[in-house]
Amino acid sequence: MPPRAEVSTVDTVACVGAGVIGGGWVAHFLARGFRVLAYDPAPDAAERLARIVDAAWPALTALGLAEGAGRDNLTVTETLAEAVGAAGFVQESAPEKLELKRKLLAEIDAATPPGVVVASSTSGYAMSEMQVSAATPERLVVGHPFNPPYLIPLVEVVGGRLTEPWAVEAAAAFYRRVGKSVITMTDELPGFIANRLQEALWREALHMVANGEATVEQIDTAITDGPGLRWPVHGPCLTFHLAGGEGGMAHMLDHFGPSLKSPWTRLDAPELTAELRDRMVEGCDDEAGGRSIAELVAERDRAIIAVQRAVEGARDA
Numbered sequence: 001m002p003p004r005a006e007v008s009t010v011d012t013v014a015c016v017g018a019g020v021i022g023g024g025w026v027a028h029f030l031a032r033g034f035r036v037l038a039y040d041p042a043p044d045a046a047e048r049l050a051r052i053v054d055a056a057w058p059a060l061t062a063l064g065l066a067e068g069a070g071r072d073n074l075t076v077t078e079t080l081a082e083a084v085g086a087a088g089f090v091q092e093s094a095p096e097k098l099e100l101k102r103k104l105l106a107e108i109d110a111a112t113p114p115g116v117v118v119a120s121s122t123s124g125y126a127m128s129e130m131q132v133s134a135a136t137p138e139r140l141v142v143g144h145p146f147n148p149p150y151l152i153p154l155v156e157v158v159g160g161r162l163t164e165p166w167a168v169e170a171a172a173a174f175y176r177r178v179g180k181s182v183i184t185m186t187d188e189l190p191g192f193i194a195n196r197l198q199e200a201l202w203r204e205a206l207h208m209v210a211n212g213e214a215t216v217e218q219i220d221t222a223i224t225d226g227p228g229l230r231w232p233v234h235g236p237c238l239t240f241h242l243a244g245g246e247g248g249m250a251h252m253l254d255h256f257g258p259s260l261k262s263p264w265t266r267l268d269a270p271e272l273t274a275e276l277r278d279r280m281v282e283g284c285d286d287e288a289g290g291r292s293i294a295e296l297v298a299e300r301d302r303a304i305i306a307v308q309r310a311v312e313g314a315r316d317a
Helices: 020-031 045-063 080-084 098-111 127-133 165-177 194-210 216-224 236-243 245-261 274-288 293-316
Strands: 012-016 035-039 074-076 089-092 118-120 140-144 154-159 181-184
Touching (some): 012 020, 020 045, 045 074, 080 098, 236 245, 245 274
Parallel strands (some): 012 035, 012 089
Antiparallel strands (some): 140 154
């Protein structure tokens, strides 16, 4: 078995692909104090990448730069091998074309030092689909970010059928080291978790516009001035946990469970079995971590006030 790179000591990252996502990754890694080797076959890649990093830098500066961070730590290489050959971690962000991903990941795998994790920014393909041509597929994982990667902290990490657990663990550890919020998935769910939730909302929005049931502005306002204000601190599950009052999620499901049969969305609801009810209740209790309903309500209210003030300030600036 080849040696495994120790992610806690990585100081050089290779970014393959210099589009919006790849460029966002480059900006993020630079801001965290890493040396970045970037490769993209497009003739204008260096200029395009410089524009992306320059545009992101004011926001990153406002967030706070790591010691040693600087745009001069970026090198755009002429070949793929130059970029990945000296890297302790590789982030691939090529266009979403399956055959391209398969070929590119095989090339990256062949040129990257043994034991170094190679992560793909794919937003929909399973790693099992992409790793089929690689010589050492056990170190290939999905590291799915959200746009822009330099601002949105979430990364979803999942391996393929041929991926070894150590690679998933190493990728998750590295992303946490660079300031990311990591979800480590056990199953290769198409679209992962967050995209499936986004897509459900998006498809219902398209249905409403297509049918003349709501305007684009009404849909956006329904989120920005409604449930979207709660989501920065509590996701949909904990939000409904509070909707149950003192009884929490258990009371909410027992009281509002029948509404799952109502035509509030074009999606079919699963059967609210006793097992599903208990899993939702236990999950909310675990996430609450001992905080009472009253404490969670106070936390939510403080956060909503902070978000509203921040948004108003941004609009007035």
